[in-house]
Amino acid sequence: MALSTQPYKGARDFYPEDRRLQKYLFSKMRTVTERFGYEEYDAPILEPIELYMAKTGDEIVHEQTYVFQDRGGRTVTLRPEMTPSVSRMVAAKRQELQYPLRWYSIPNLWRYERPQHGRLREHWQLNVDIFGVKDASAEIEIIQIADAILREFGATPDMYTIRLNSRKMMDFIMREDLKLSDVQAHTLSRLIDRRAKMPADAFAAAVDAIFTPSQRDTGNSDRLLELLDMTRIEQLPEALQRQPATQELKELMATLEQSRIPNVIFDITLMRGLDYYTDIVFEVYDNHPDNNRSMFGGGRYDGLVGLFGVDPLPTVGFGMGDVTLRTFLEGHGLLPNLRSETDVYVITIGQVYQQAQAAIQEMRELGLNVAVAPAGSKTDKQIKIAHKKGIHYVLFIGQKELEKQQYTLRNLLTSQEEQHSIARIVSIIRDYRTTEA
């Protein structure tokens, strides 16, 4: 029986046109992130399962990991996220690294989910983290980078909204104000996280069910539901507004607005699923009516590096996935038409394949990407092939051309033909490449 040609379910084959787009996405991510002084790192895709036990969240670890035993009996996992790996790497060199440490990576991540639009089992995710900064300048820089990347792709502030919340403030509400236990607070956090996906009355009933009868008697449940409907910090009860965590959030939003990021809003229901966030969290929402949902996010997690037995390290970061980013760019008409990397397709006429090699080599040495048609193949067919490959120029080399050292260059988009020396041809194509890029 013949082998299947399908890729593994929920993962993608990247044919050259797909890979080209992915490289375009990664290239802009890299350019912007490096502008802010970040350096790229990487880690193995296999990690011990223990790495995710502490903070990644039960659903991911127990239902979505690709976990197995290697031939030596170690239980390993295809990483479902990068944050534990980067925390491990920083912890390993906790003393020798220089802070603030600005690191980024674009790893592929694996989660066993039901594949659906905008959600695959394998995706790539830009991870940007700053280590060693306690104050809000870390959050500002991280959110500036996320914003600058979207703008680099041509997005304008009306296309997306940056939502902010403070886990510290939410902890204060749940622990100090509502006097919830650890378990109650954890359950409530998860519930709030799912709020947008639930009918209002089901949500209210589920919230109510979390409280004990005596907690319920004090009207806490209704008070919480009211709170969760507030969309501006100024609406919050005064005691809550006076909390340092709330003040910090307010100042952060003001600073972002001053630094040319007007599309920032407060979202008290924003929790982020992962257990390791400790303070400010943010999520970037697509404003497109057909795709109005969270694209990516991040926040402050000051506790992860310390899990490796070294001094804790304040950290702020975010992760931006390639699948959701692509959906966003597509929805807003921001995906470019990318040309083939190959500049010119050489077609030899007659028995000159060997003699043509010097001219071909010269073009390559001068920086052109040159593909060559097989010797003795039909010219018309080869022109069609070049066209289908998305190459814009064809160069004909025959006996006559070799004698005169003047070669016939055809622009496949305009069908215009000109005869030039190799040097001139290289210059024409390089100019074309620059103006088109």
Next chain:
Amino acid sequence: MALSTQPYKGARDFYPEDRRLQKYLFSKMRTVTERFGYEEYDAPILEPIELYMAKTGDEIVHEQTYVFQDRGGRTVTLRPEMTPSVSRMVAAKRQELQYPLRWYSIPNLWRYERPQHGRLREHWQLNVDIFGVKDASAEIEIIQIADAILREFGATPDMYTIRLNSRKMMDFIMREDLKLSDVQAHTLSRLIDRRAKMPADAFAAAVDAIFTPSQRDTGNSDRLLELLDMTRIEQLPEALQRQPATQELKELMATLEQSRIPNVIFDITLMRGLDYYTDIVFEVYDNHPDNNRSMFGGGRYDGLVGLFGVDPLPTVGFGMGDVTLRTFLEGHGLLPNLRSETDVYVITIGQVYQQAQAAIQEMRELGLNVAVAPAGSKTDKQIKIAHKKGIHYVLFIGQKELEKQQYTLRNLLTSQEEQHSIARIVSIIRDYRTTEA
């Protein structure tokens, strides 16, 4: 108990300095390969185990794969090599793709081996393949690319040797000449592959043991051992020299020598472990006395795409691993000192962190990669940090600088300080970056 900070055994963490070197290797691989008109593709790291059963070789499939069941009961593998995946992708679009198809990729591959110097469980491998070309122009181009990549890194022909053989000629020897059965031929191929690692008498005894008593009576075993000692095609028996496969090999070597690749030799013992090669095979050897061994290789495999139930497709390709390449470059003193991607480290003096942001943003918009020291940290300490991070320039911004719009730039290598406008500073650093690169 604290979590371990070690990466998975046999795999590498890439700290920024390691990742920088890896990106340098990949960048040169990409540049050269694209010069020859090749396009990049990619495939998922997980593949069904069946993909490797047919042709990858028993040792790899049964002893070295990372194989496991996913949560849906599918038996999957971390790819140990890329050739089956690319063959699968080509087969899936056999009809619509345009030939010759020139593709490359730089995947990470996993094999469960005992980690040792120059051999890890995870490595990256440039894979370059041309599909749809029957004649030797495919072999010539593929070997030219392998050669051009090494030269792009600064290697000279004396540093490495390209060894060539023909599996077709070897088949002729084993089947037509020695009249061996399938099983005998396969065993003999494996044995010849290990010849360099065995004492001569042990090898001779093992060869002898393959033959049946009647085969042995004709002196075949001795004749074979003699043959395997021949180092030039001209030494081969005349009947063998007249074989088309031998003629093709001879012509290929002559063409390569004419096209500025003098370091080509004939190696009748070169078999290549993988079962799918059908004709010309080659390997590139490091000539360094401390590391005189095969670095990488490839050859023609015309049968793989057809395993997927589509028309077969002639294919020639090679794979070049990052670990052996790195060992080669290191041994020959060809590894460069790479600078940090970050161009300048901004240190604010006094309470001007917020006011300094406009100048910082201007530098970024003009193309510089700018990291910023935290507000209120000690200047001396921050200069040391910039130095340790490998950043060459520090820019001081204080109240005085902001008023005069003249900022103090210090070159950390020369300790020289100058005062300039932002535009001038950007221009100085961009010039520096260009001349150093």
